[in-house]
Amino acid sequence: MNKRLFVAIILMAVVAFFYSKYVRNVPVVIPFEVIRNSIIFDMEIEGETYNFFFDTGAGTIVSPELKDKHGLDSIGNYQMMDFYGNTATITTSTLPELRLNQLSKKNLEVAILRPLQNFQFCDIKIDGILGLEYFDGKVIKLNLRKGELTVATAITFLEEDFGSPLPLTYKHGLKRTHLDIHYSDSTFSENVLFDTGALNDLLRLSNTSLQKLLKDSILNTNNILDTIYINESKGLIGAQNDSINYRVHIPKLKISEYEFLNPVVNTFDSWNESSILGAGILAKGVIVLDLLNDDFYFKPYPDAILDYRSPLDFLTSNGRVLHVKDSSNAYKAGVKKGHLLRVANGIKLDSMSLCEQQTMDWIEFYNQKNIKFTFESEDGQIIYNYTAQEPEND
Missing domain, CATH: 2.30.42.10 (PDZ domain)
Known part of the structure; x- marks a missing residue:
């Protein structure tokens, strides 16, 4: 009898072990709201739900109102700079727990800053920003068409071929993903920030990069379609400061193994002189960020049109x-x-x-x-x- 009981206990332990391992390896699928190319998550703090904008170009941020409402203590401050070069001293705090569906992150350091309200035209108030550090050590798949985020512990658990990856790099000690893109058929490449906070743009071309492309004859003045004298864009801290920018036609933009043809992009004065790959790419295919191995994958939707040439004249x-x-x-x-x-x-x-x-x-x-x-x-x-x-x- 004791022997049978011992065997039964062993079998139950083995089953529990493999079931626990199976559960850990099953990807979690989380719905999100889509406004054009932007992603908004329902985040939970102390049982209350808030709208957080997903921004790969920023850290996690909560509004001053949420700080006061949930009694968050200030633990320090640091100098923040947005991609227009505006700076400010920002207070930081520790959020005891931030939940996203089945996921939970405890003792998460957050910045206290009033987020931009880019979606008021749809009566959506943004309470905070969700940065990539929330998904440290995970693999995330973004499918804008389905409005789904899939989170896995390894890319193999997604059970799908996403092609060859591009290596991700990080700069200034921050969890901000950068990758290489190529212009036209040249060998000229640029290490750009992948920033879903760039809203609907496929690419925000820095004026410094434009000058390099012109100097190396990859582009010419015929590619400059128009001059933009007034800019109303805003960064996390302040407004766009430059007064003269350009609308530029790029014949070919290569990202991984895929060619994006004829996009028309706007320039801007970047504080670090680099361009930005924006949320516009999410409209063209599935993005996978392997934050375990620091890899970027792009897989176009089956019917995606990667030629941006307008049918209109x-x-x-x-x-x-x-x-x-x-x-x-x-x-x-x-x-x-x-x-x-x-x-x-x-x-x-x-x-x-x-x-x-x-x-x-x-x-x-x-x-x-x-x-x-x-x-x-x-x-x-x-x-x-x-x-x-x-x-x-x-």
Whole structure:
């Protein structure tokens, strides 16, 4: 009897061991809210839920209101700099526990800072920022289309082939991921910050990098489409300080084994002279950050279009025409730089809420075969009936 009991106990212990190991190795899938290319998590502090913006270019931050509400003590301060070069002395505190679904991080050091409210147009208040240090030693997969974060203890447990990785590097002793990208067919590469805080941009090109690309004849002045004199972008601490920037056409941008064709990017004065790979890449495919082995993976969605060439023959921003192709049908119809786009296929743009405008899939909309545009000019309305060109046969 004692022998049977002993064997039973041993078997139960073995089963418990392997079950515990199995549970530890099963990836955790966590839903998140998507606003264009931005990720917002439901984070829990002492049983209450708050909106945290996921920002790979920042550390974890909680608002002063949350600090006061949960009685967090100040433990120190440090000099913080945002990517526009603005600096401030920031108070730090220790958060006893920060929960994300099944995950929990205890005694997490956080900065106390009022986060940017970039999503007020959708009535979403941001209470804090979630940085990568929350996932130290983990593997995270971001799928924007599904609105899912998958967290695993090793990339093999994701049971999917993500191709060849790019090595991640860190600078200034901070958990901020950097990786190499290549421009056009040249050997010129740049080590850029992967920053989901760059909202909708695929790339924020530093003015220093632009000058290098021009000097090395990788780009030329024909690639500079327009000059931007006013910038309203804001960093975590302050506003963008530069007054003159450019809209630049990049024929080819290579990230890992994939080529992104014809993106149009904006420049900025970077405090460390480097460019930023932004959240725009999340719209094109699944991103995996292996924070155990410091690797970056990108796997395009099956139907992802990596050619950014607009099917339209004009370019707008916030409803205003920025550029019209010479001798194009839009040009012949009288569309000019500065005109206001009011109606597109019956959709009155000024009657849409800002949230609707910001979250609508305009790429899919503008890929329709026929679109009727109505523009407003000083001389009245201009109607332009656009028809997409048929693809050329090989």
